[in-house]
Amino acid sequence: MKDRDKKNVFKVYDIVGDWFFENRSQSLMEKDHLDSLISKLPANARILDLGCGTGKPIYEYLIHKKFKVVGVDASEKMIGIAKKNFPSGEFYVQDMRELALNQKFDAIIAWHSFFHLQHPDQIEMFSNFKEFLFPNGMLLLTTGTEKTEVWSEINGKQLYHSSLSIEDYNELLKKNNFELINHTVNDVHCGGATVWLAKYLP
Known part of the structure; x- marks a missing residue:
């Protein structure tokens, strides 16, 4: 692959997948945001984890909460590790931009993948x-x-990230019939993540 491929970031994870799995924090610093989502869901909700990676720790937390979770990632390497971690799990190698699932969900999570x-x-x-x-x-x-647009390094490989402005995201949510429930900017308790929780109201 090219050193700087903006269009196919998942190819980086195909290369660094084992390293990522060994070094990705398992502390579940995302717990407060996941619990906020869970509080809005019905029992036995179906959740789509977009960019699920190896399934640890987010997918793992959700299935322990008895939800039906489907994991999707464009990286074959990451899905391969996820299937080893959760042999009975439902995982698909798909690009989130070209989803082909004959299912609907009560929630979609795109944690550190959409960006x-x-x-x-x-x-x-x-x-x-x-x-x-x-x-x-x-x-x-x-x-x-x-x-x-920002480039970072992960185990010696270049990794692309991008963002729109907060105003852009607010407008996109409104335009697409999402009601903003919670927005946390640079959460110091969650690795500096900027997190959005919204409800789809067609």
Whole structure:
């Protein structure tokens, strides 16, 4: 792959997957945000984990809470590790931009995955969110705070991130019939994540 491939960030994870699994924090610092989502869901809710990676710790936490969780990731390596971690789990190698699932969900989570997409793809993703959510379904995702593109390094490989502005995301939510429930900017208790929780109201 090219050293800097904005369009296919998942290929980086195909290379660094084992390293990522060994080094990714398992502390579940996301717990407060996941619990906030869970409090809005019916019992036995169906959840789509977009960019599920190895399944640890988010997918794992959700299935322990007795939810039906489907994991999707574009990286074959990451899904391979996830299947080893959860042999009875439901996982698919798919690009979130081209989802092909004959299912709808009560919630979609795109935690530290959506922000690997370029600006036009992020905008288009809101159509996918709507397509795969039941009415009143919940959306939980992380973004940046300003319109920007950033390269970082992960185990010696270049990794692309991008963000629109907070104003852009508010407008996209409104335009696509999402009601904002909670928005936390640079959560110091969650690795500095900027987190959005919204409800789909068609």
